[in-house]
Amino acid sequence: MNKYFLTLGLLAGLGFGCVAQNKNAIKFGQTITKDNAYKHLSVLASDEYEGRETGKKGAWMAAEYIRNHFRKIGLKGPVNGDYFQKIDMIKSSIGQGILTINGQPAEYLKDFYFNPTSLSAEGFTFNANSILFAGYGIKTDNYNEFAGQNVAGKVVLIFASGTPGDKANVGGANATLPKKLAYLGEQNAAAVIVIDPRVDKFGASQWGYLKAGREILLTDEVVAARKAKKTPVVVVGTSVGNTLLAGAKTNIEDVKKKISDSGQPASQEITIPVSASAVVKETPLRAENVLGFLPGSDPKLKDEVLVITGHYDHIGIDSTLKGDMINNGADDDGSGTTGVLMIAEAFAKAKKAGNGPKRSILFMTVVGEEKGLLGSEWYSEHPIFPLANTIANLNIDMIGRGDEKHKDDNNFVYIIGSDMLSSDLDRIGKKANADYVNIKLDETYNNRTDPNRFYYRSDHYNFAKHGIPVIFYFNGVHPEYHQPGDEISKIDFPMLAKRARLVYFTAWELANGAKRPVVDKNDDGTPKTK
Incomplete structure (x- = not known):
């Protein structure tokens, strides 16, 4: 057989494969909607959950809600068959x-x-x-x-x-x-x-x-x-x-x-x-990360794991306040947790339909973020899957609102860390946005020296510090940040869903790509030497 025609045939096959994959990505992402977002967030950010403070009843209720969702959609419990990774905390x-x-x-x-x-x-x-x-x-x-x-x-x-x-x-x-x-x-x-x-x-x-x-x-x-x-x-x-x-x-x-x-x-x-x-x-204290695992479909790639995170804890009840004392944390980070739940369901449906990702995906909602990134730190020190096999972390922390800078146009999301360790990850994330979602990607805080230090302030950092490429998705702070006014009535549900879809499509590309993102930068941003 002539090599030229063989090459054409292979290229044609690859082309048709990409078209099918894109259609599948869009098809199964249709469950990531504002209505599904409201369904989850109206529970997680309700007064009944008492602000989900680590070590207290509201956080335990949230953990059980998330575990039940993971179990219902068919994700596996990767912690010796369980969905809870128990944390030693006092x-x-x-x-x-x-x-x-x-x-x-x-x-x-x-x-x-x-x-x-x-x-x-x-x-x-x-x-x-x-x-x-x-x-x-x-x-x-x-x-x-x-x-x-x-x-x-x-x-x-x-x-x-x-x-x-x-x-x-x-x-x-x-x-x-x-x-x-x-x-x-x-x-x-x-x-x-x-x-x-x-x-x-x-x-x-x-x-x-x-x-x-x-x-x-x-x-x-x-x-x-x-x-x-x-x-x-x-x-x-x-x-x-x-x-x-x-x-x-x-x-x-x-x-x-x-x-x-x-x-x-x-x-x-x-x-x-x-x-x-x-x-x-x-x-x-009783505290646990909640993990749901979707095994990859490709025997050669399934040992590689993409981790998608959001923290489900918040700051609980402030008894020093008068009137409303419950910090519901609808945006921080009920919105990110909701995003993880919807993305997990989309991938689970793809898996059941025979179109599951080639690589494995770990969906993890962590506890103790508000206490100092404790849940993600625990996972990074006690990983269920080897960190060497973790290809990237997509972290979602506050995607349900906007900030003063974008008050006239909320069609944006801040991305942080995207290019800190891997040019590949930065390219893949931005291409997924251009191909599927078309949100304005604001990189204002995408540096290590920004005085807000957002790069160091959410759970992605406990992956980045181990050399794992990360993207942190964030809508900025607002007057209700860490206040009782952070309630579902203030949430922009269409934008919550749209930002979650951006994470989903980025995850789809990462989980199905031919190669994992290459780490080509050191922790200080300088190029790695070969």
Whole structure:
């Protein structure tokens, strides 16, 4: 047989195959509609689900709703036959907090609080007859507020932020507070007291957040870190700060002026009795990612997995509010979760009709995003399918609204991360949009240095940090972001469905493409060398 005619025949076959595939993509995507979106979101964002806060009843209800949907449409439970990936998570809070100065008690969660990350599971107690005041806590070659001071075993008092003034030669190296605290920990300080004027302006929401405690993901790294010694950090307002400095017959304003005028540190030992203690209360939390798996149809490609994610948790009930206290999270991220459910159903129908994707697809709604991307972090540390076999992650977080920039035309979606690691993924995603959907793709936030840091603020990042190409689909923030007003009445359901269809068509191309997207860039965006 002549090679020329064989090549023509192969090209013709490939052409007809692509036409059929495109028709199938369109056919099975027809279930991604505004009506189906409303069907799911009206449940997930209802008051009955109480804002879906991680570790609470509303989140458990949402997880069960999603699992039931995955089971109903025929997806497999990939976690030993189950749909729930259970997460080791605890809630850590302070059952009792005490700070006394010169025998007089300060009021916990009014005058001071404890930095949660500085607390071990056992809590702490310290007593001291004096403290070491070290100004701004700066240590450089030319300006060292710890010079001649022995930090070990001392309670150290520093300002949270600021600089010594123009006369001080700090060499342009005013370290951030975390770095200062790390240094003091390395020097075996007994404790650190930080004067932070922002404490004076804390409202009910800030104090409520501190009172509620924090969720901790018990990864291997965290478990090991919890066994290490920690230096307690007490954060105080200006009133307590002035009380402490009164032991040296000065105050915040005067000592800052002295440092600024002289350009020299004013570090000194202050004789004043100080004691503090914290009793830590820890309770296990029920939390789970919900996974639905669609096996690929091609024996050569089915071990490769595309992961589609959205977080189903939100921030729950805010009892400090009057009136409506439920943060329903219709847009954040009920809309993204709804998108995942509809996309999963479209692919499941294609599979049942004999047109399933060549590669496997994992549909995963994660928990704990609002607590620090915890659910996706857990999956990235405990993957059900090898990360090496994960070809890409398409993450949907808020696709039901719009923002002020697009108030006159909501036919848009922000895409973030698309070209960060893979030129292939960027090309495939943009071509899918041009071929099927025609939404304006706004790349305003598509960089690592944007001050909003959106690239680091949703679940795709826990894939990207492992070198897996990602696209994050997002409609921007709005006045109801993290407020009770984020309700289904504000959702643009036609655009929610249209954005979900963009993710679906992109997924279709990725799951059926001849090759997985090549990772041709490093984490810093520089080209990979062969």
